[in-house]
Amino acid sequence: MSENDTRSKVDDAISKVNEMGSRAEDAFRDFKESEAAEKLSEGIKRGARTAAEGVAKGAKIAAGGIAAGTKIASDTIRSNAEANAKKRASRKAAPFDQQSAFRTEGDDNKPIFRLRNGVVIPPIGYGTYLATEKGGKDVIRDALNQGYRYLDTARFYENEADIGEAVRESGIRREELFICSKVWPTMLGAEKLKESFEASCESLGTDYLNMYLIHWPKAGQSDEEWIPKLRESWTVMEDLYKEGRIRAIGLSNFLPHHIRPLLETARIRPMLDQLELHVGYMQEFTLRYLKHEKIMAQSWSPLGRAKMLEDDRIRSLAEKYGKSGAQILLRYLIQRGIPAIPKASTPERMRANMDIFDFSLTADEISYLSCIPEAGWSGEHPDLVEWG
């Protein structure tokens, strides 16, 4: 084939392709303008609308289901949370409550402490050791005027006569008062104890005591006869209790190894043990033993003889609660289930020391204060002191 023939065939083919292209364009234009094209596009639109409606309906059903599921789940979570909160509230502070056995009435803020024999002990009493040195009976009058009805004394304090006079002059009925005194360890033994008890009653101007305690288990380290003397003294305490001359009999500064030999022969068990107890000297071992034997613990030197008042840990809690250091220390003891007998010299301090029932330390703060290292101890150990 010549070159000219080839060129003419190629030109034919090109013009055929162009013709087919323009026919296709015409056909497409015709189709676009035709009824079929309109129907097709409407069908597509309808399909899309139905599909969209379906999706919306499905989404609505799904959302409803999710909302219902969420409500059930949140109701369940809420009721579980409420049940757990109730459970938590019921065990509130329980691990820190040393003497719950004695807290029979009152509310958490102002508990009432009742001894095993039913006698009620005011949570805060007035401690009179060295209280009357300067002011004599006037200090006791101030304490009574500030509302104290519990007076803690001892033959050793040599202020029973001042107390007796202040009580007489106050006009307060004897039944309204709780008077506690103690027999000194050099006066143990049946006859001497009886003599000391009668002397206390006479000085105080009363024929009975609300509570009478054996002040220390022994007079000194060389006192080898302390156990028989103690047992003999206790029988006199029991007799006086049975006669109604003493409403509650107890001990002071007795550790478990002093109480155990007494319990072997006692017919009436001691009801209370007055011990040095304050933040920094909580004698946890003895407290556990007392709780086990159902003997109430009571705190002497609850402020650590003022040594604990300046402690930084006490100060920061005082700031938090808008209270004084003394009030924090006393509140701590009350929440531990331990009544206390602080001594103060001015009416303001006396009053403040009773104003501790309008706030509460948290369980964690009780734990924190219970776990601080030893601080403020008097140095008086019942096995090491020499009183003889």
Ligand SMILES: NC(=O)c1ccc[n+]([C@@H]2O[C@H](COP(=O)([O-])OP(=O)(O)OC[C@H]3O[C@@H](n4cnc5c(N)ncnc54)[C@H](OP(=O)(O)O)[C@@H]3O)[C@@H](O)[C@H]2O)c1
């Ligand atoms: N059974 C026993 O062997 C035994 C041993 C010791 C004591 N106790 C008894 O326990 C009682 C209390 O013990 P305690 O007198 O040794 O020590 P305490 O009550 O722990 O502390 C008394 C000291 O704290 C000060 N104080 C009191 N309230 C205060 C306040 N609100 N703000 C600032 N300072 C305050 C007092 O000062 P001011 O006086 O200047 O106000 C005093 O210096 C004694 O009086 C006694 O009845 C028993």
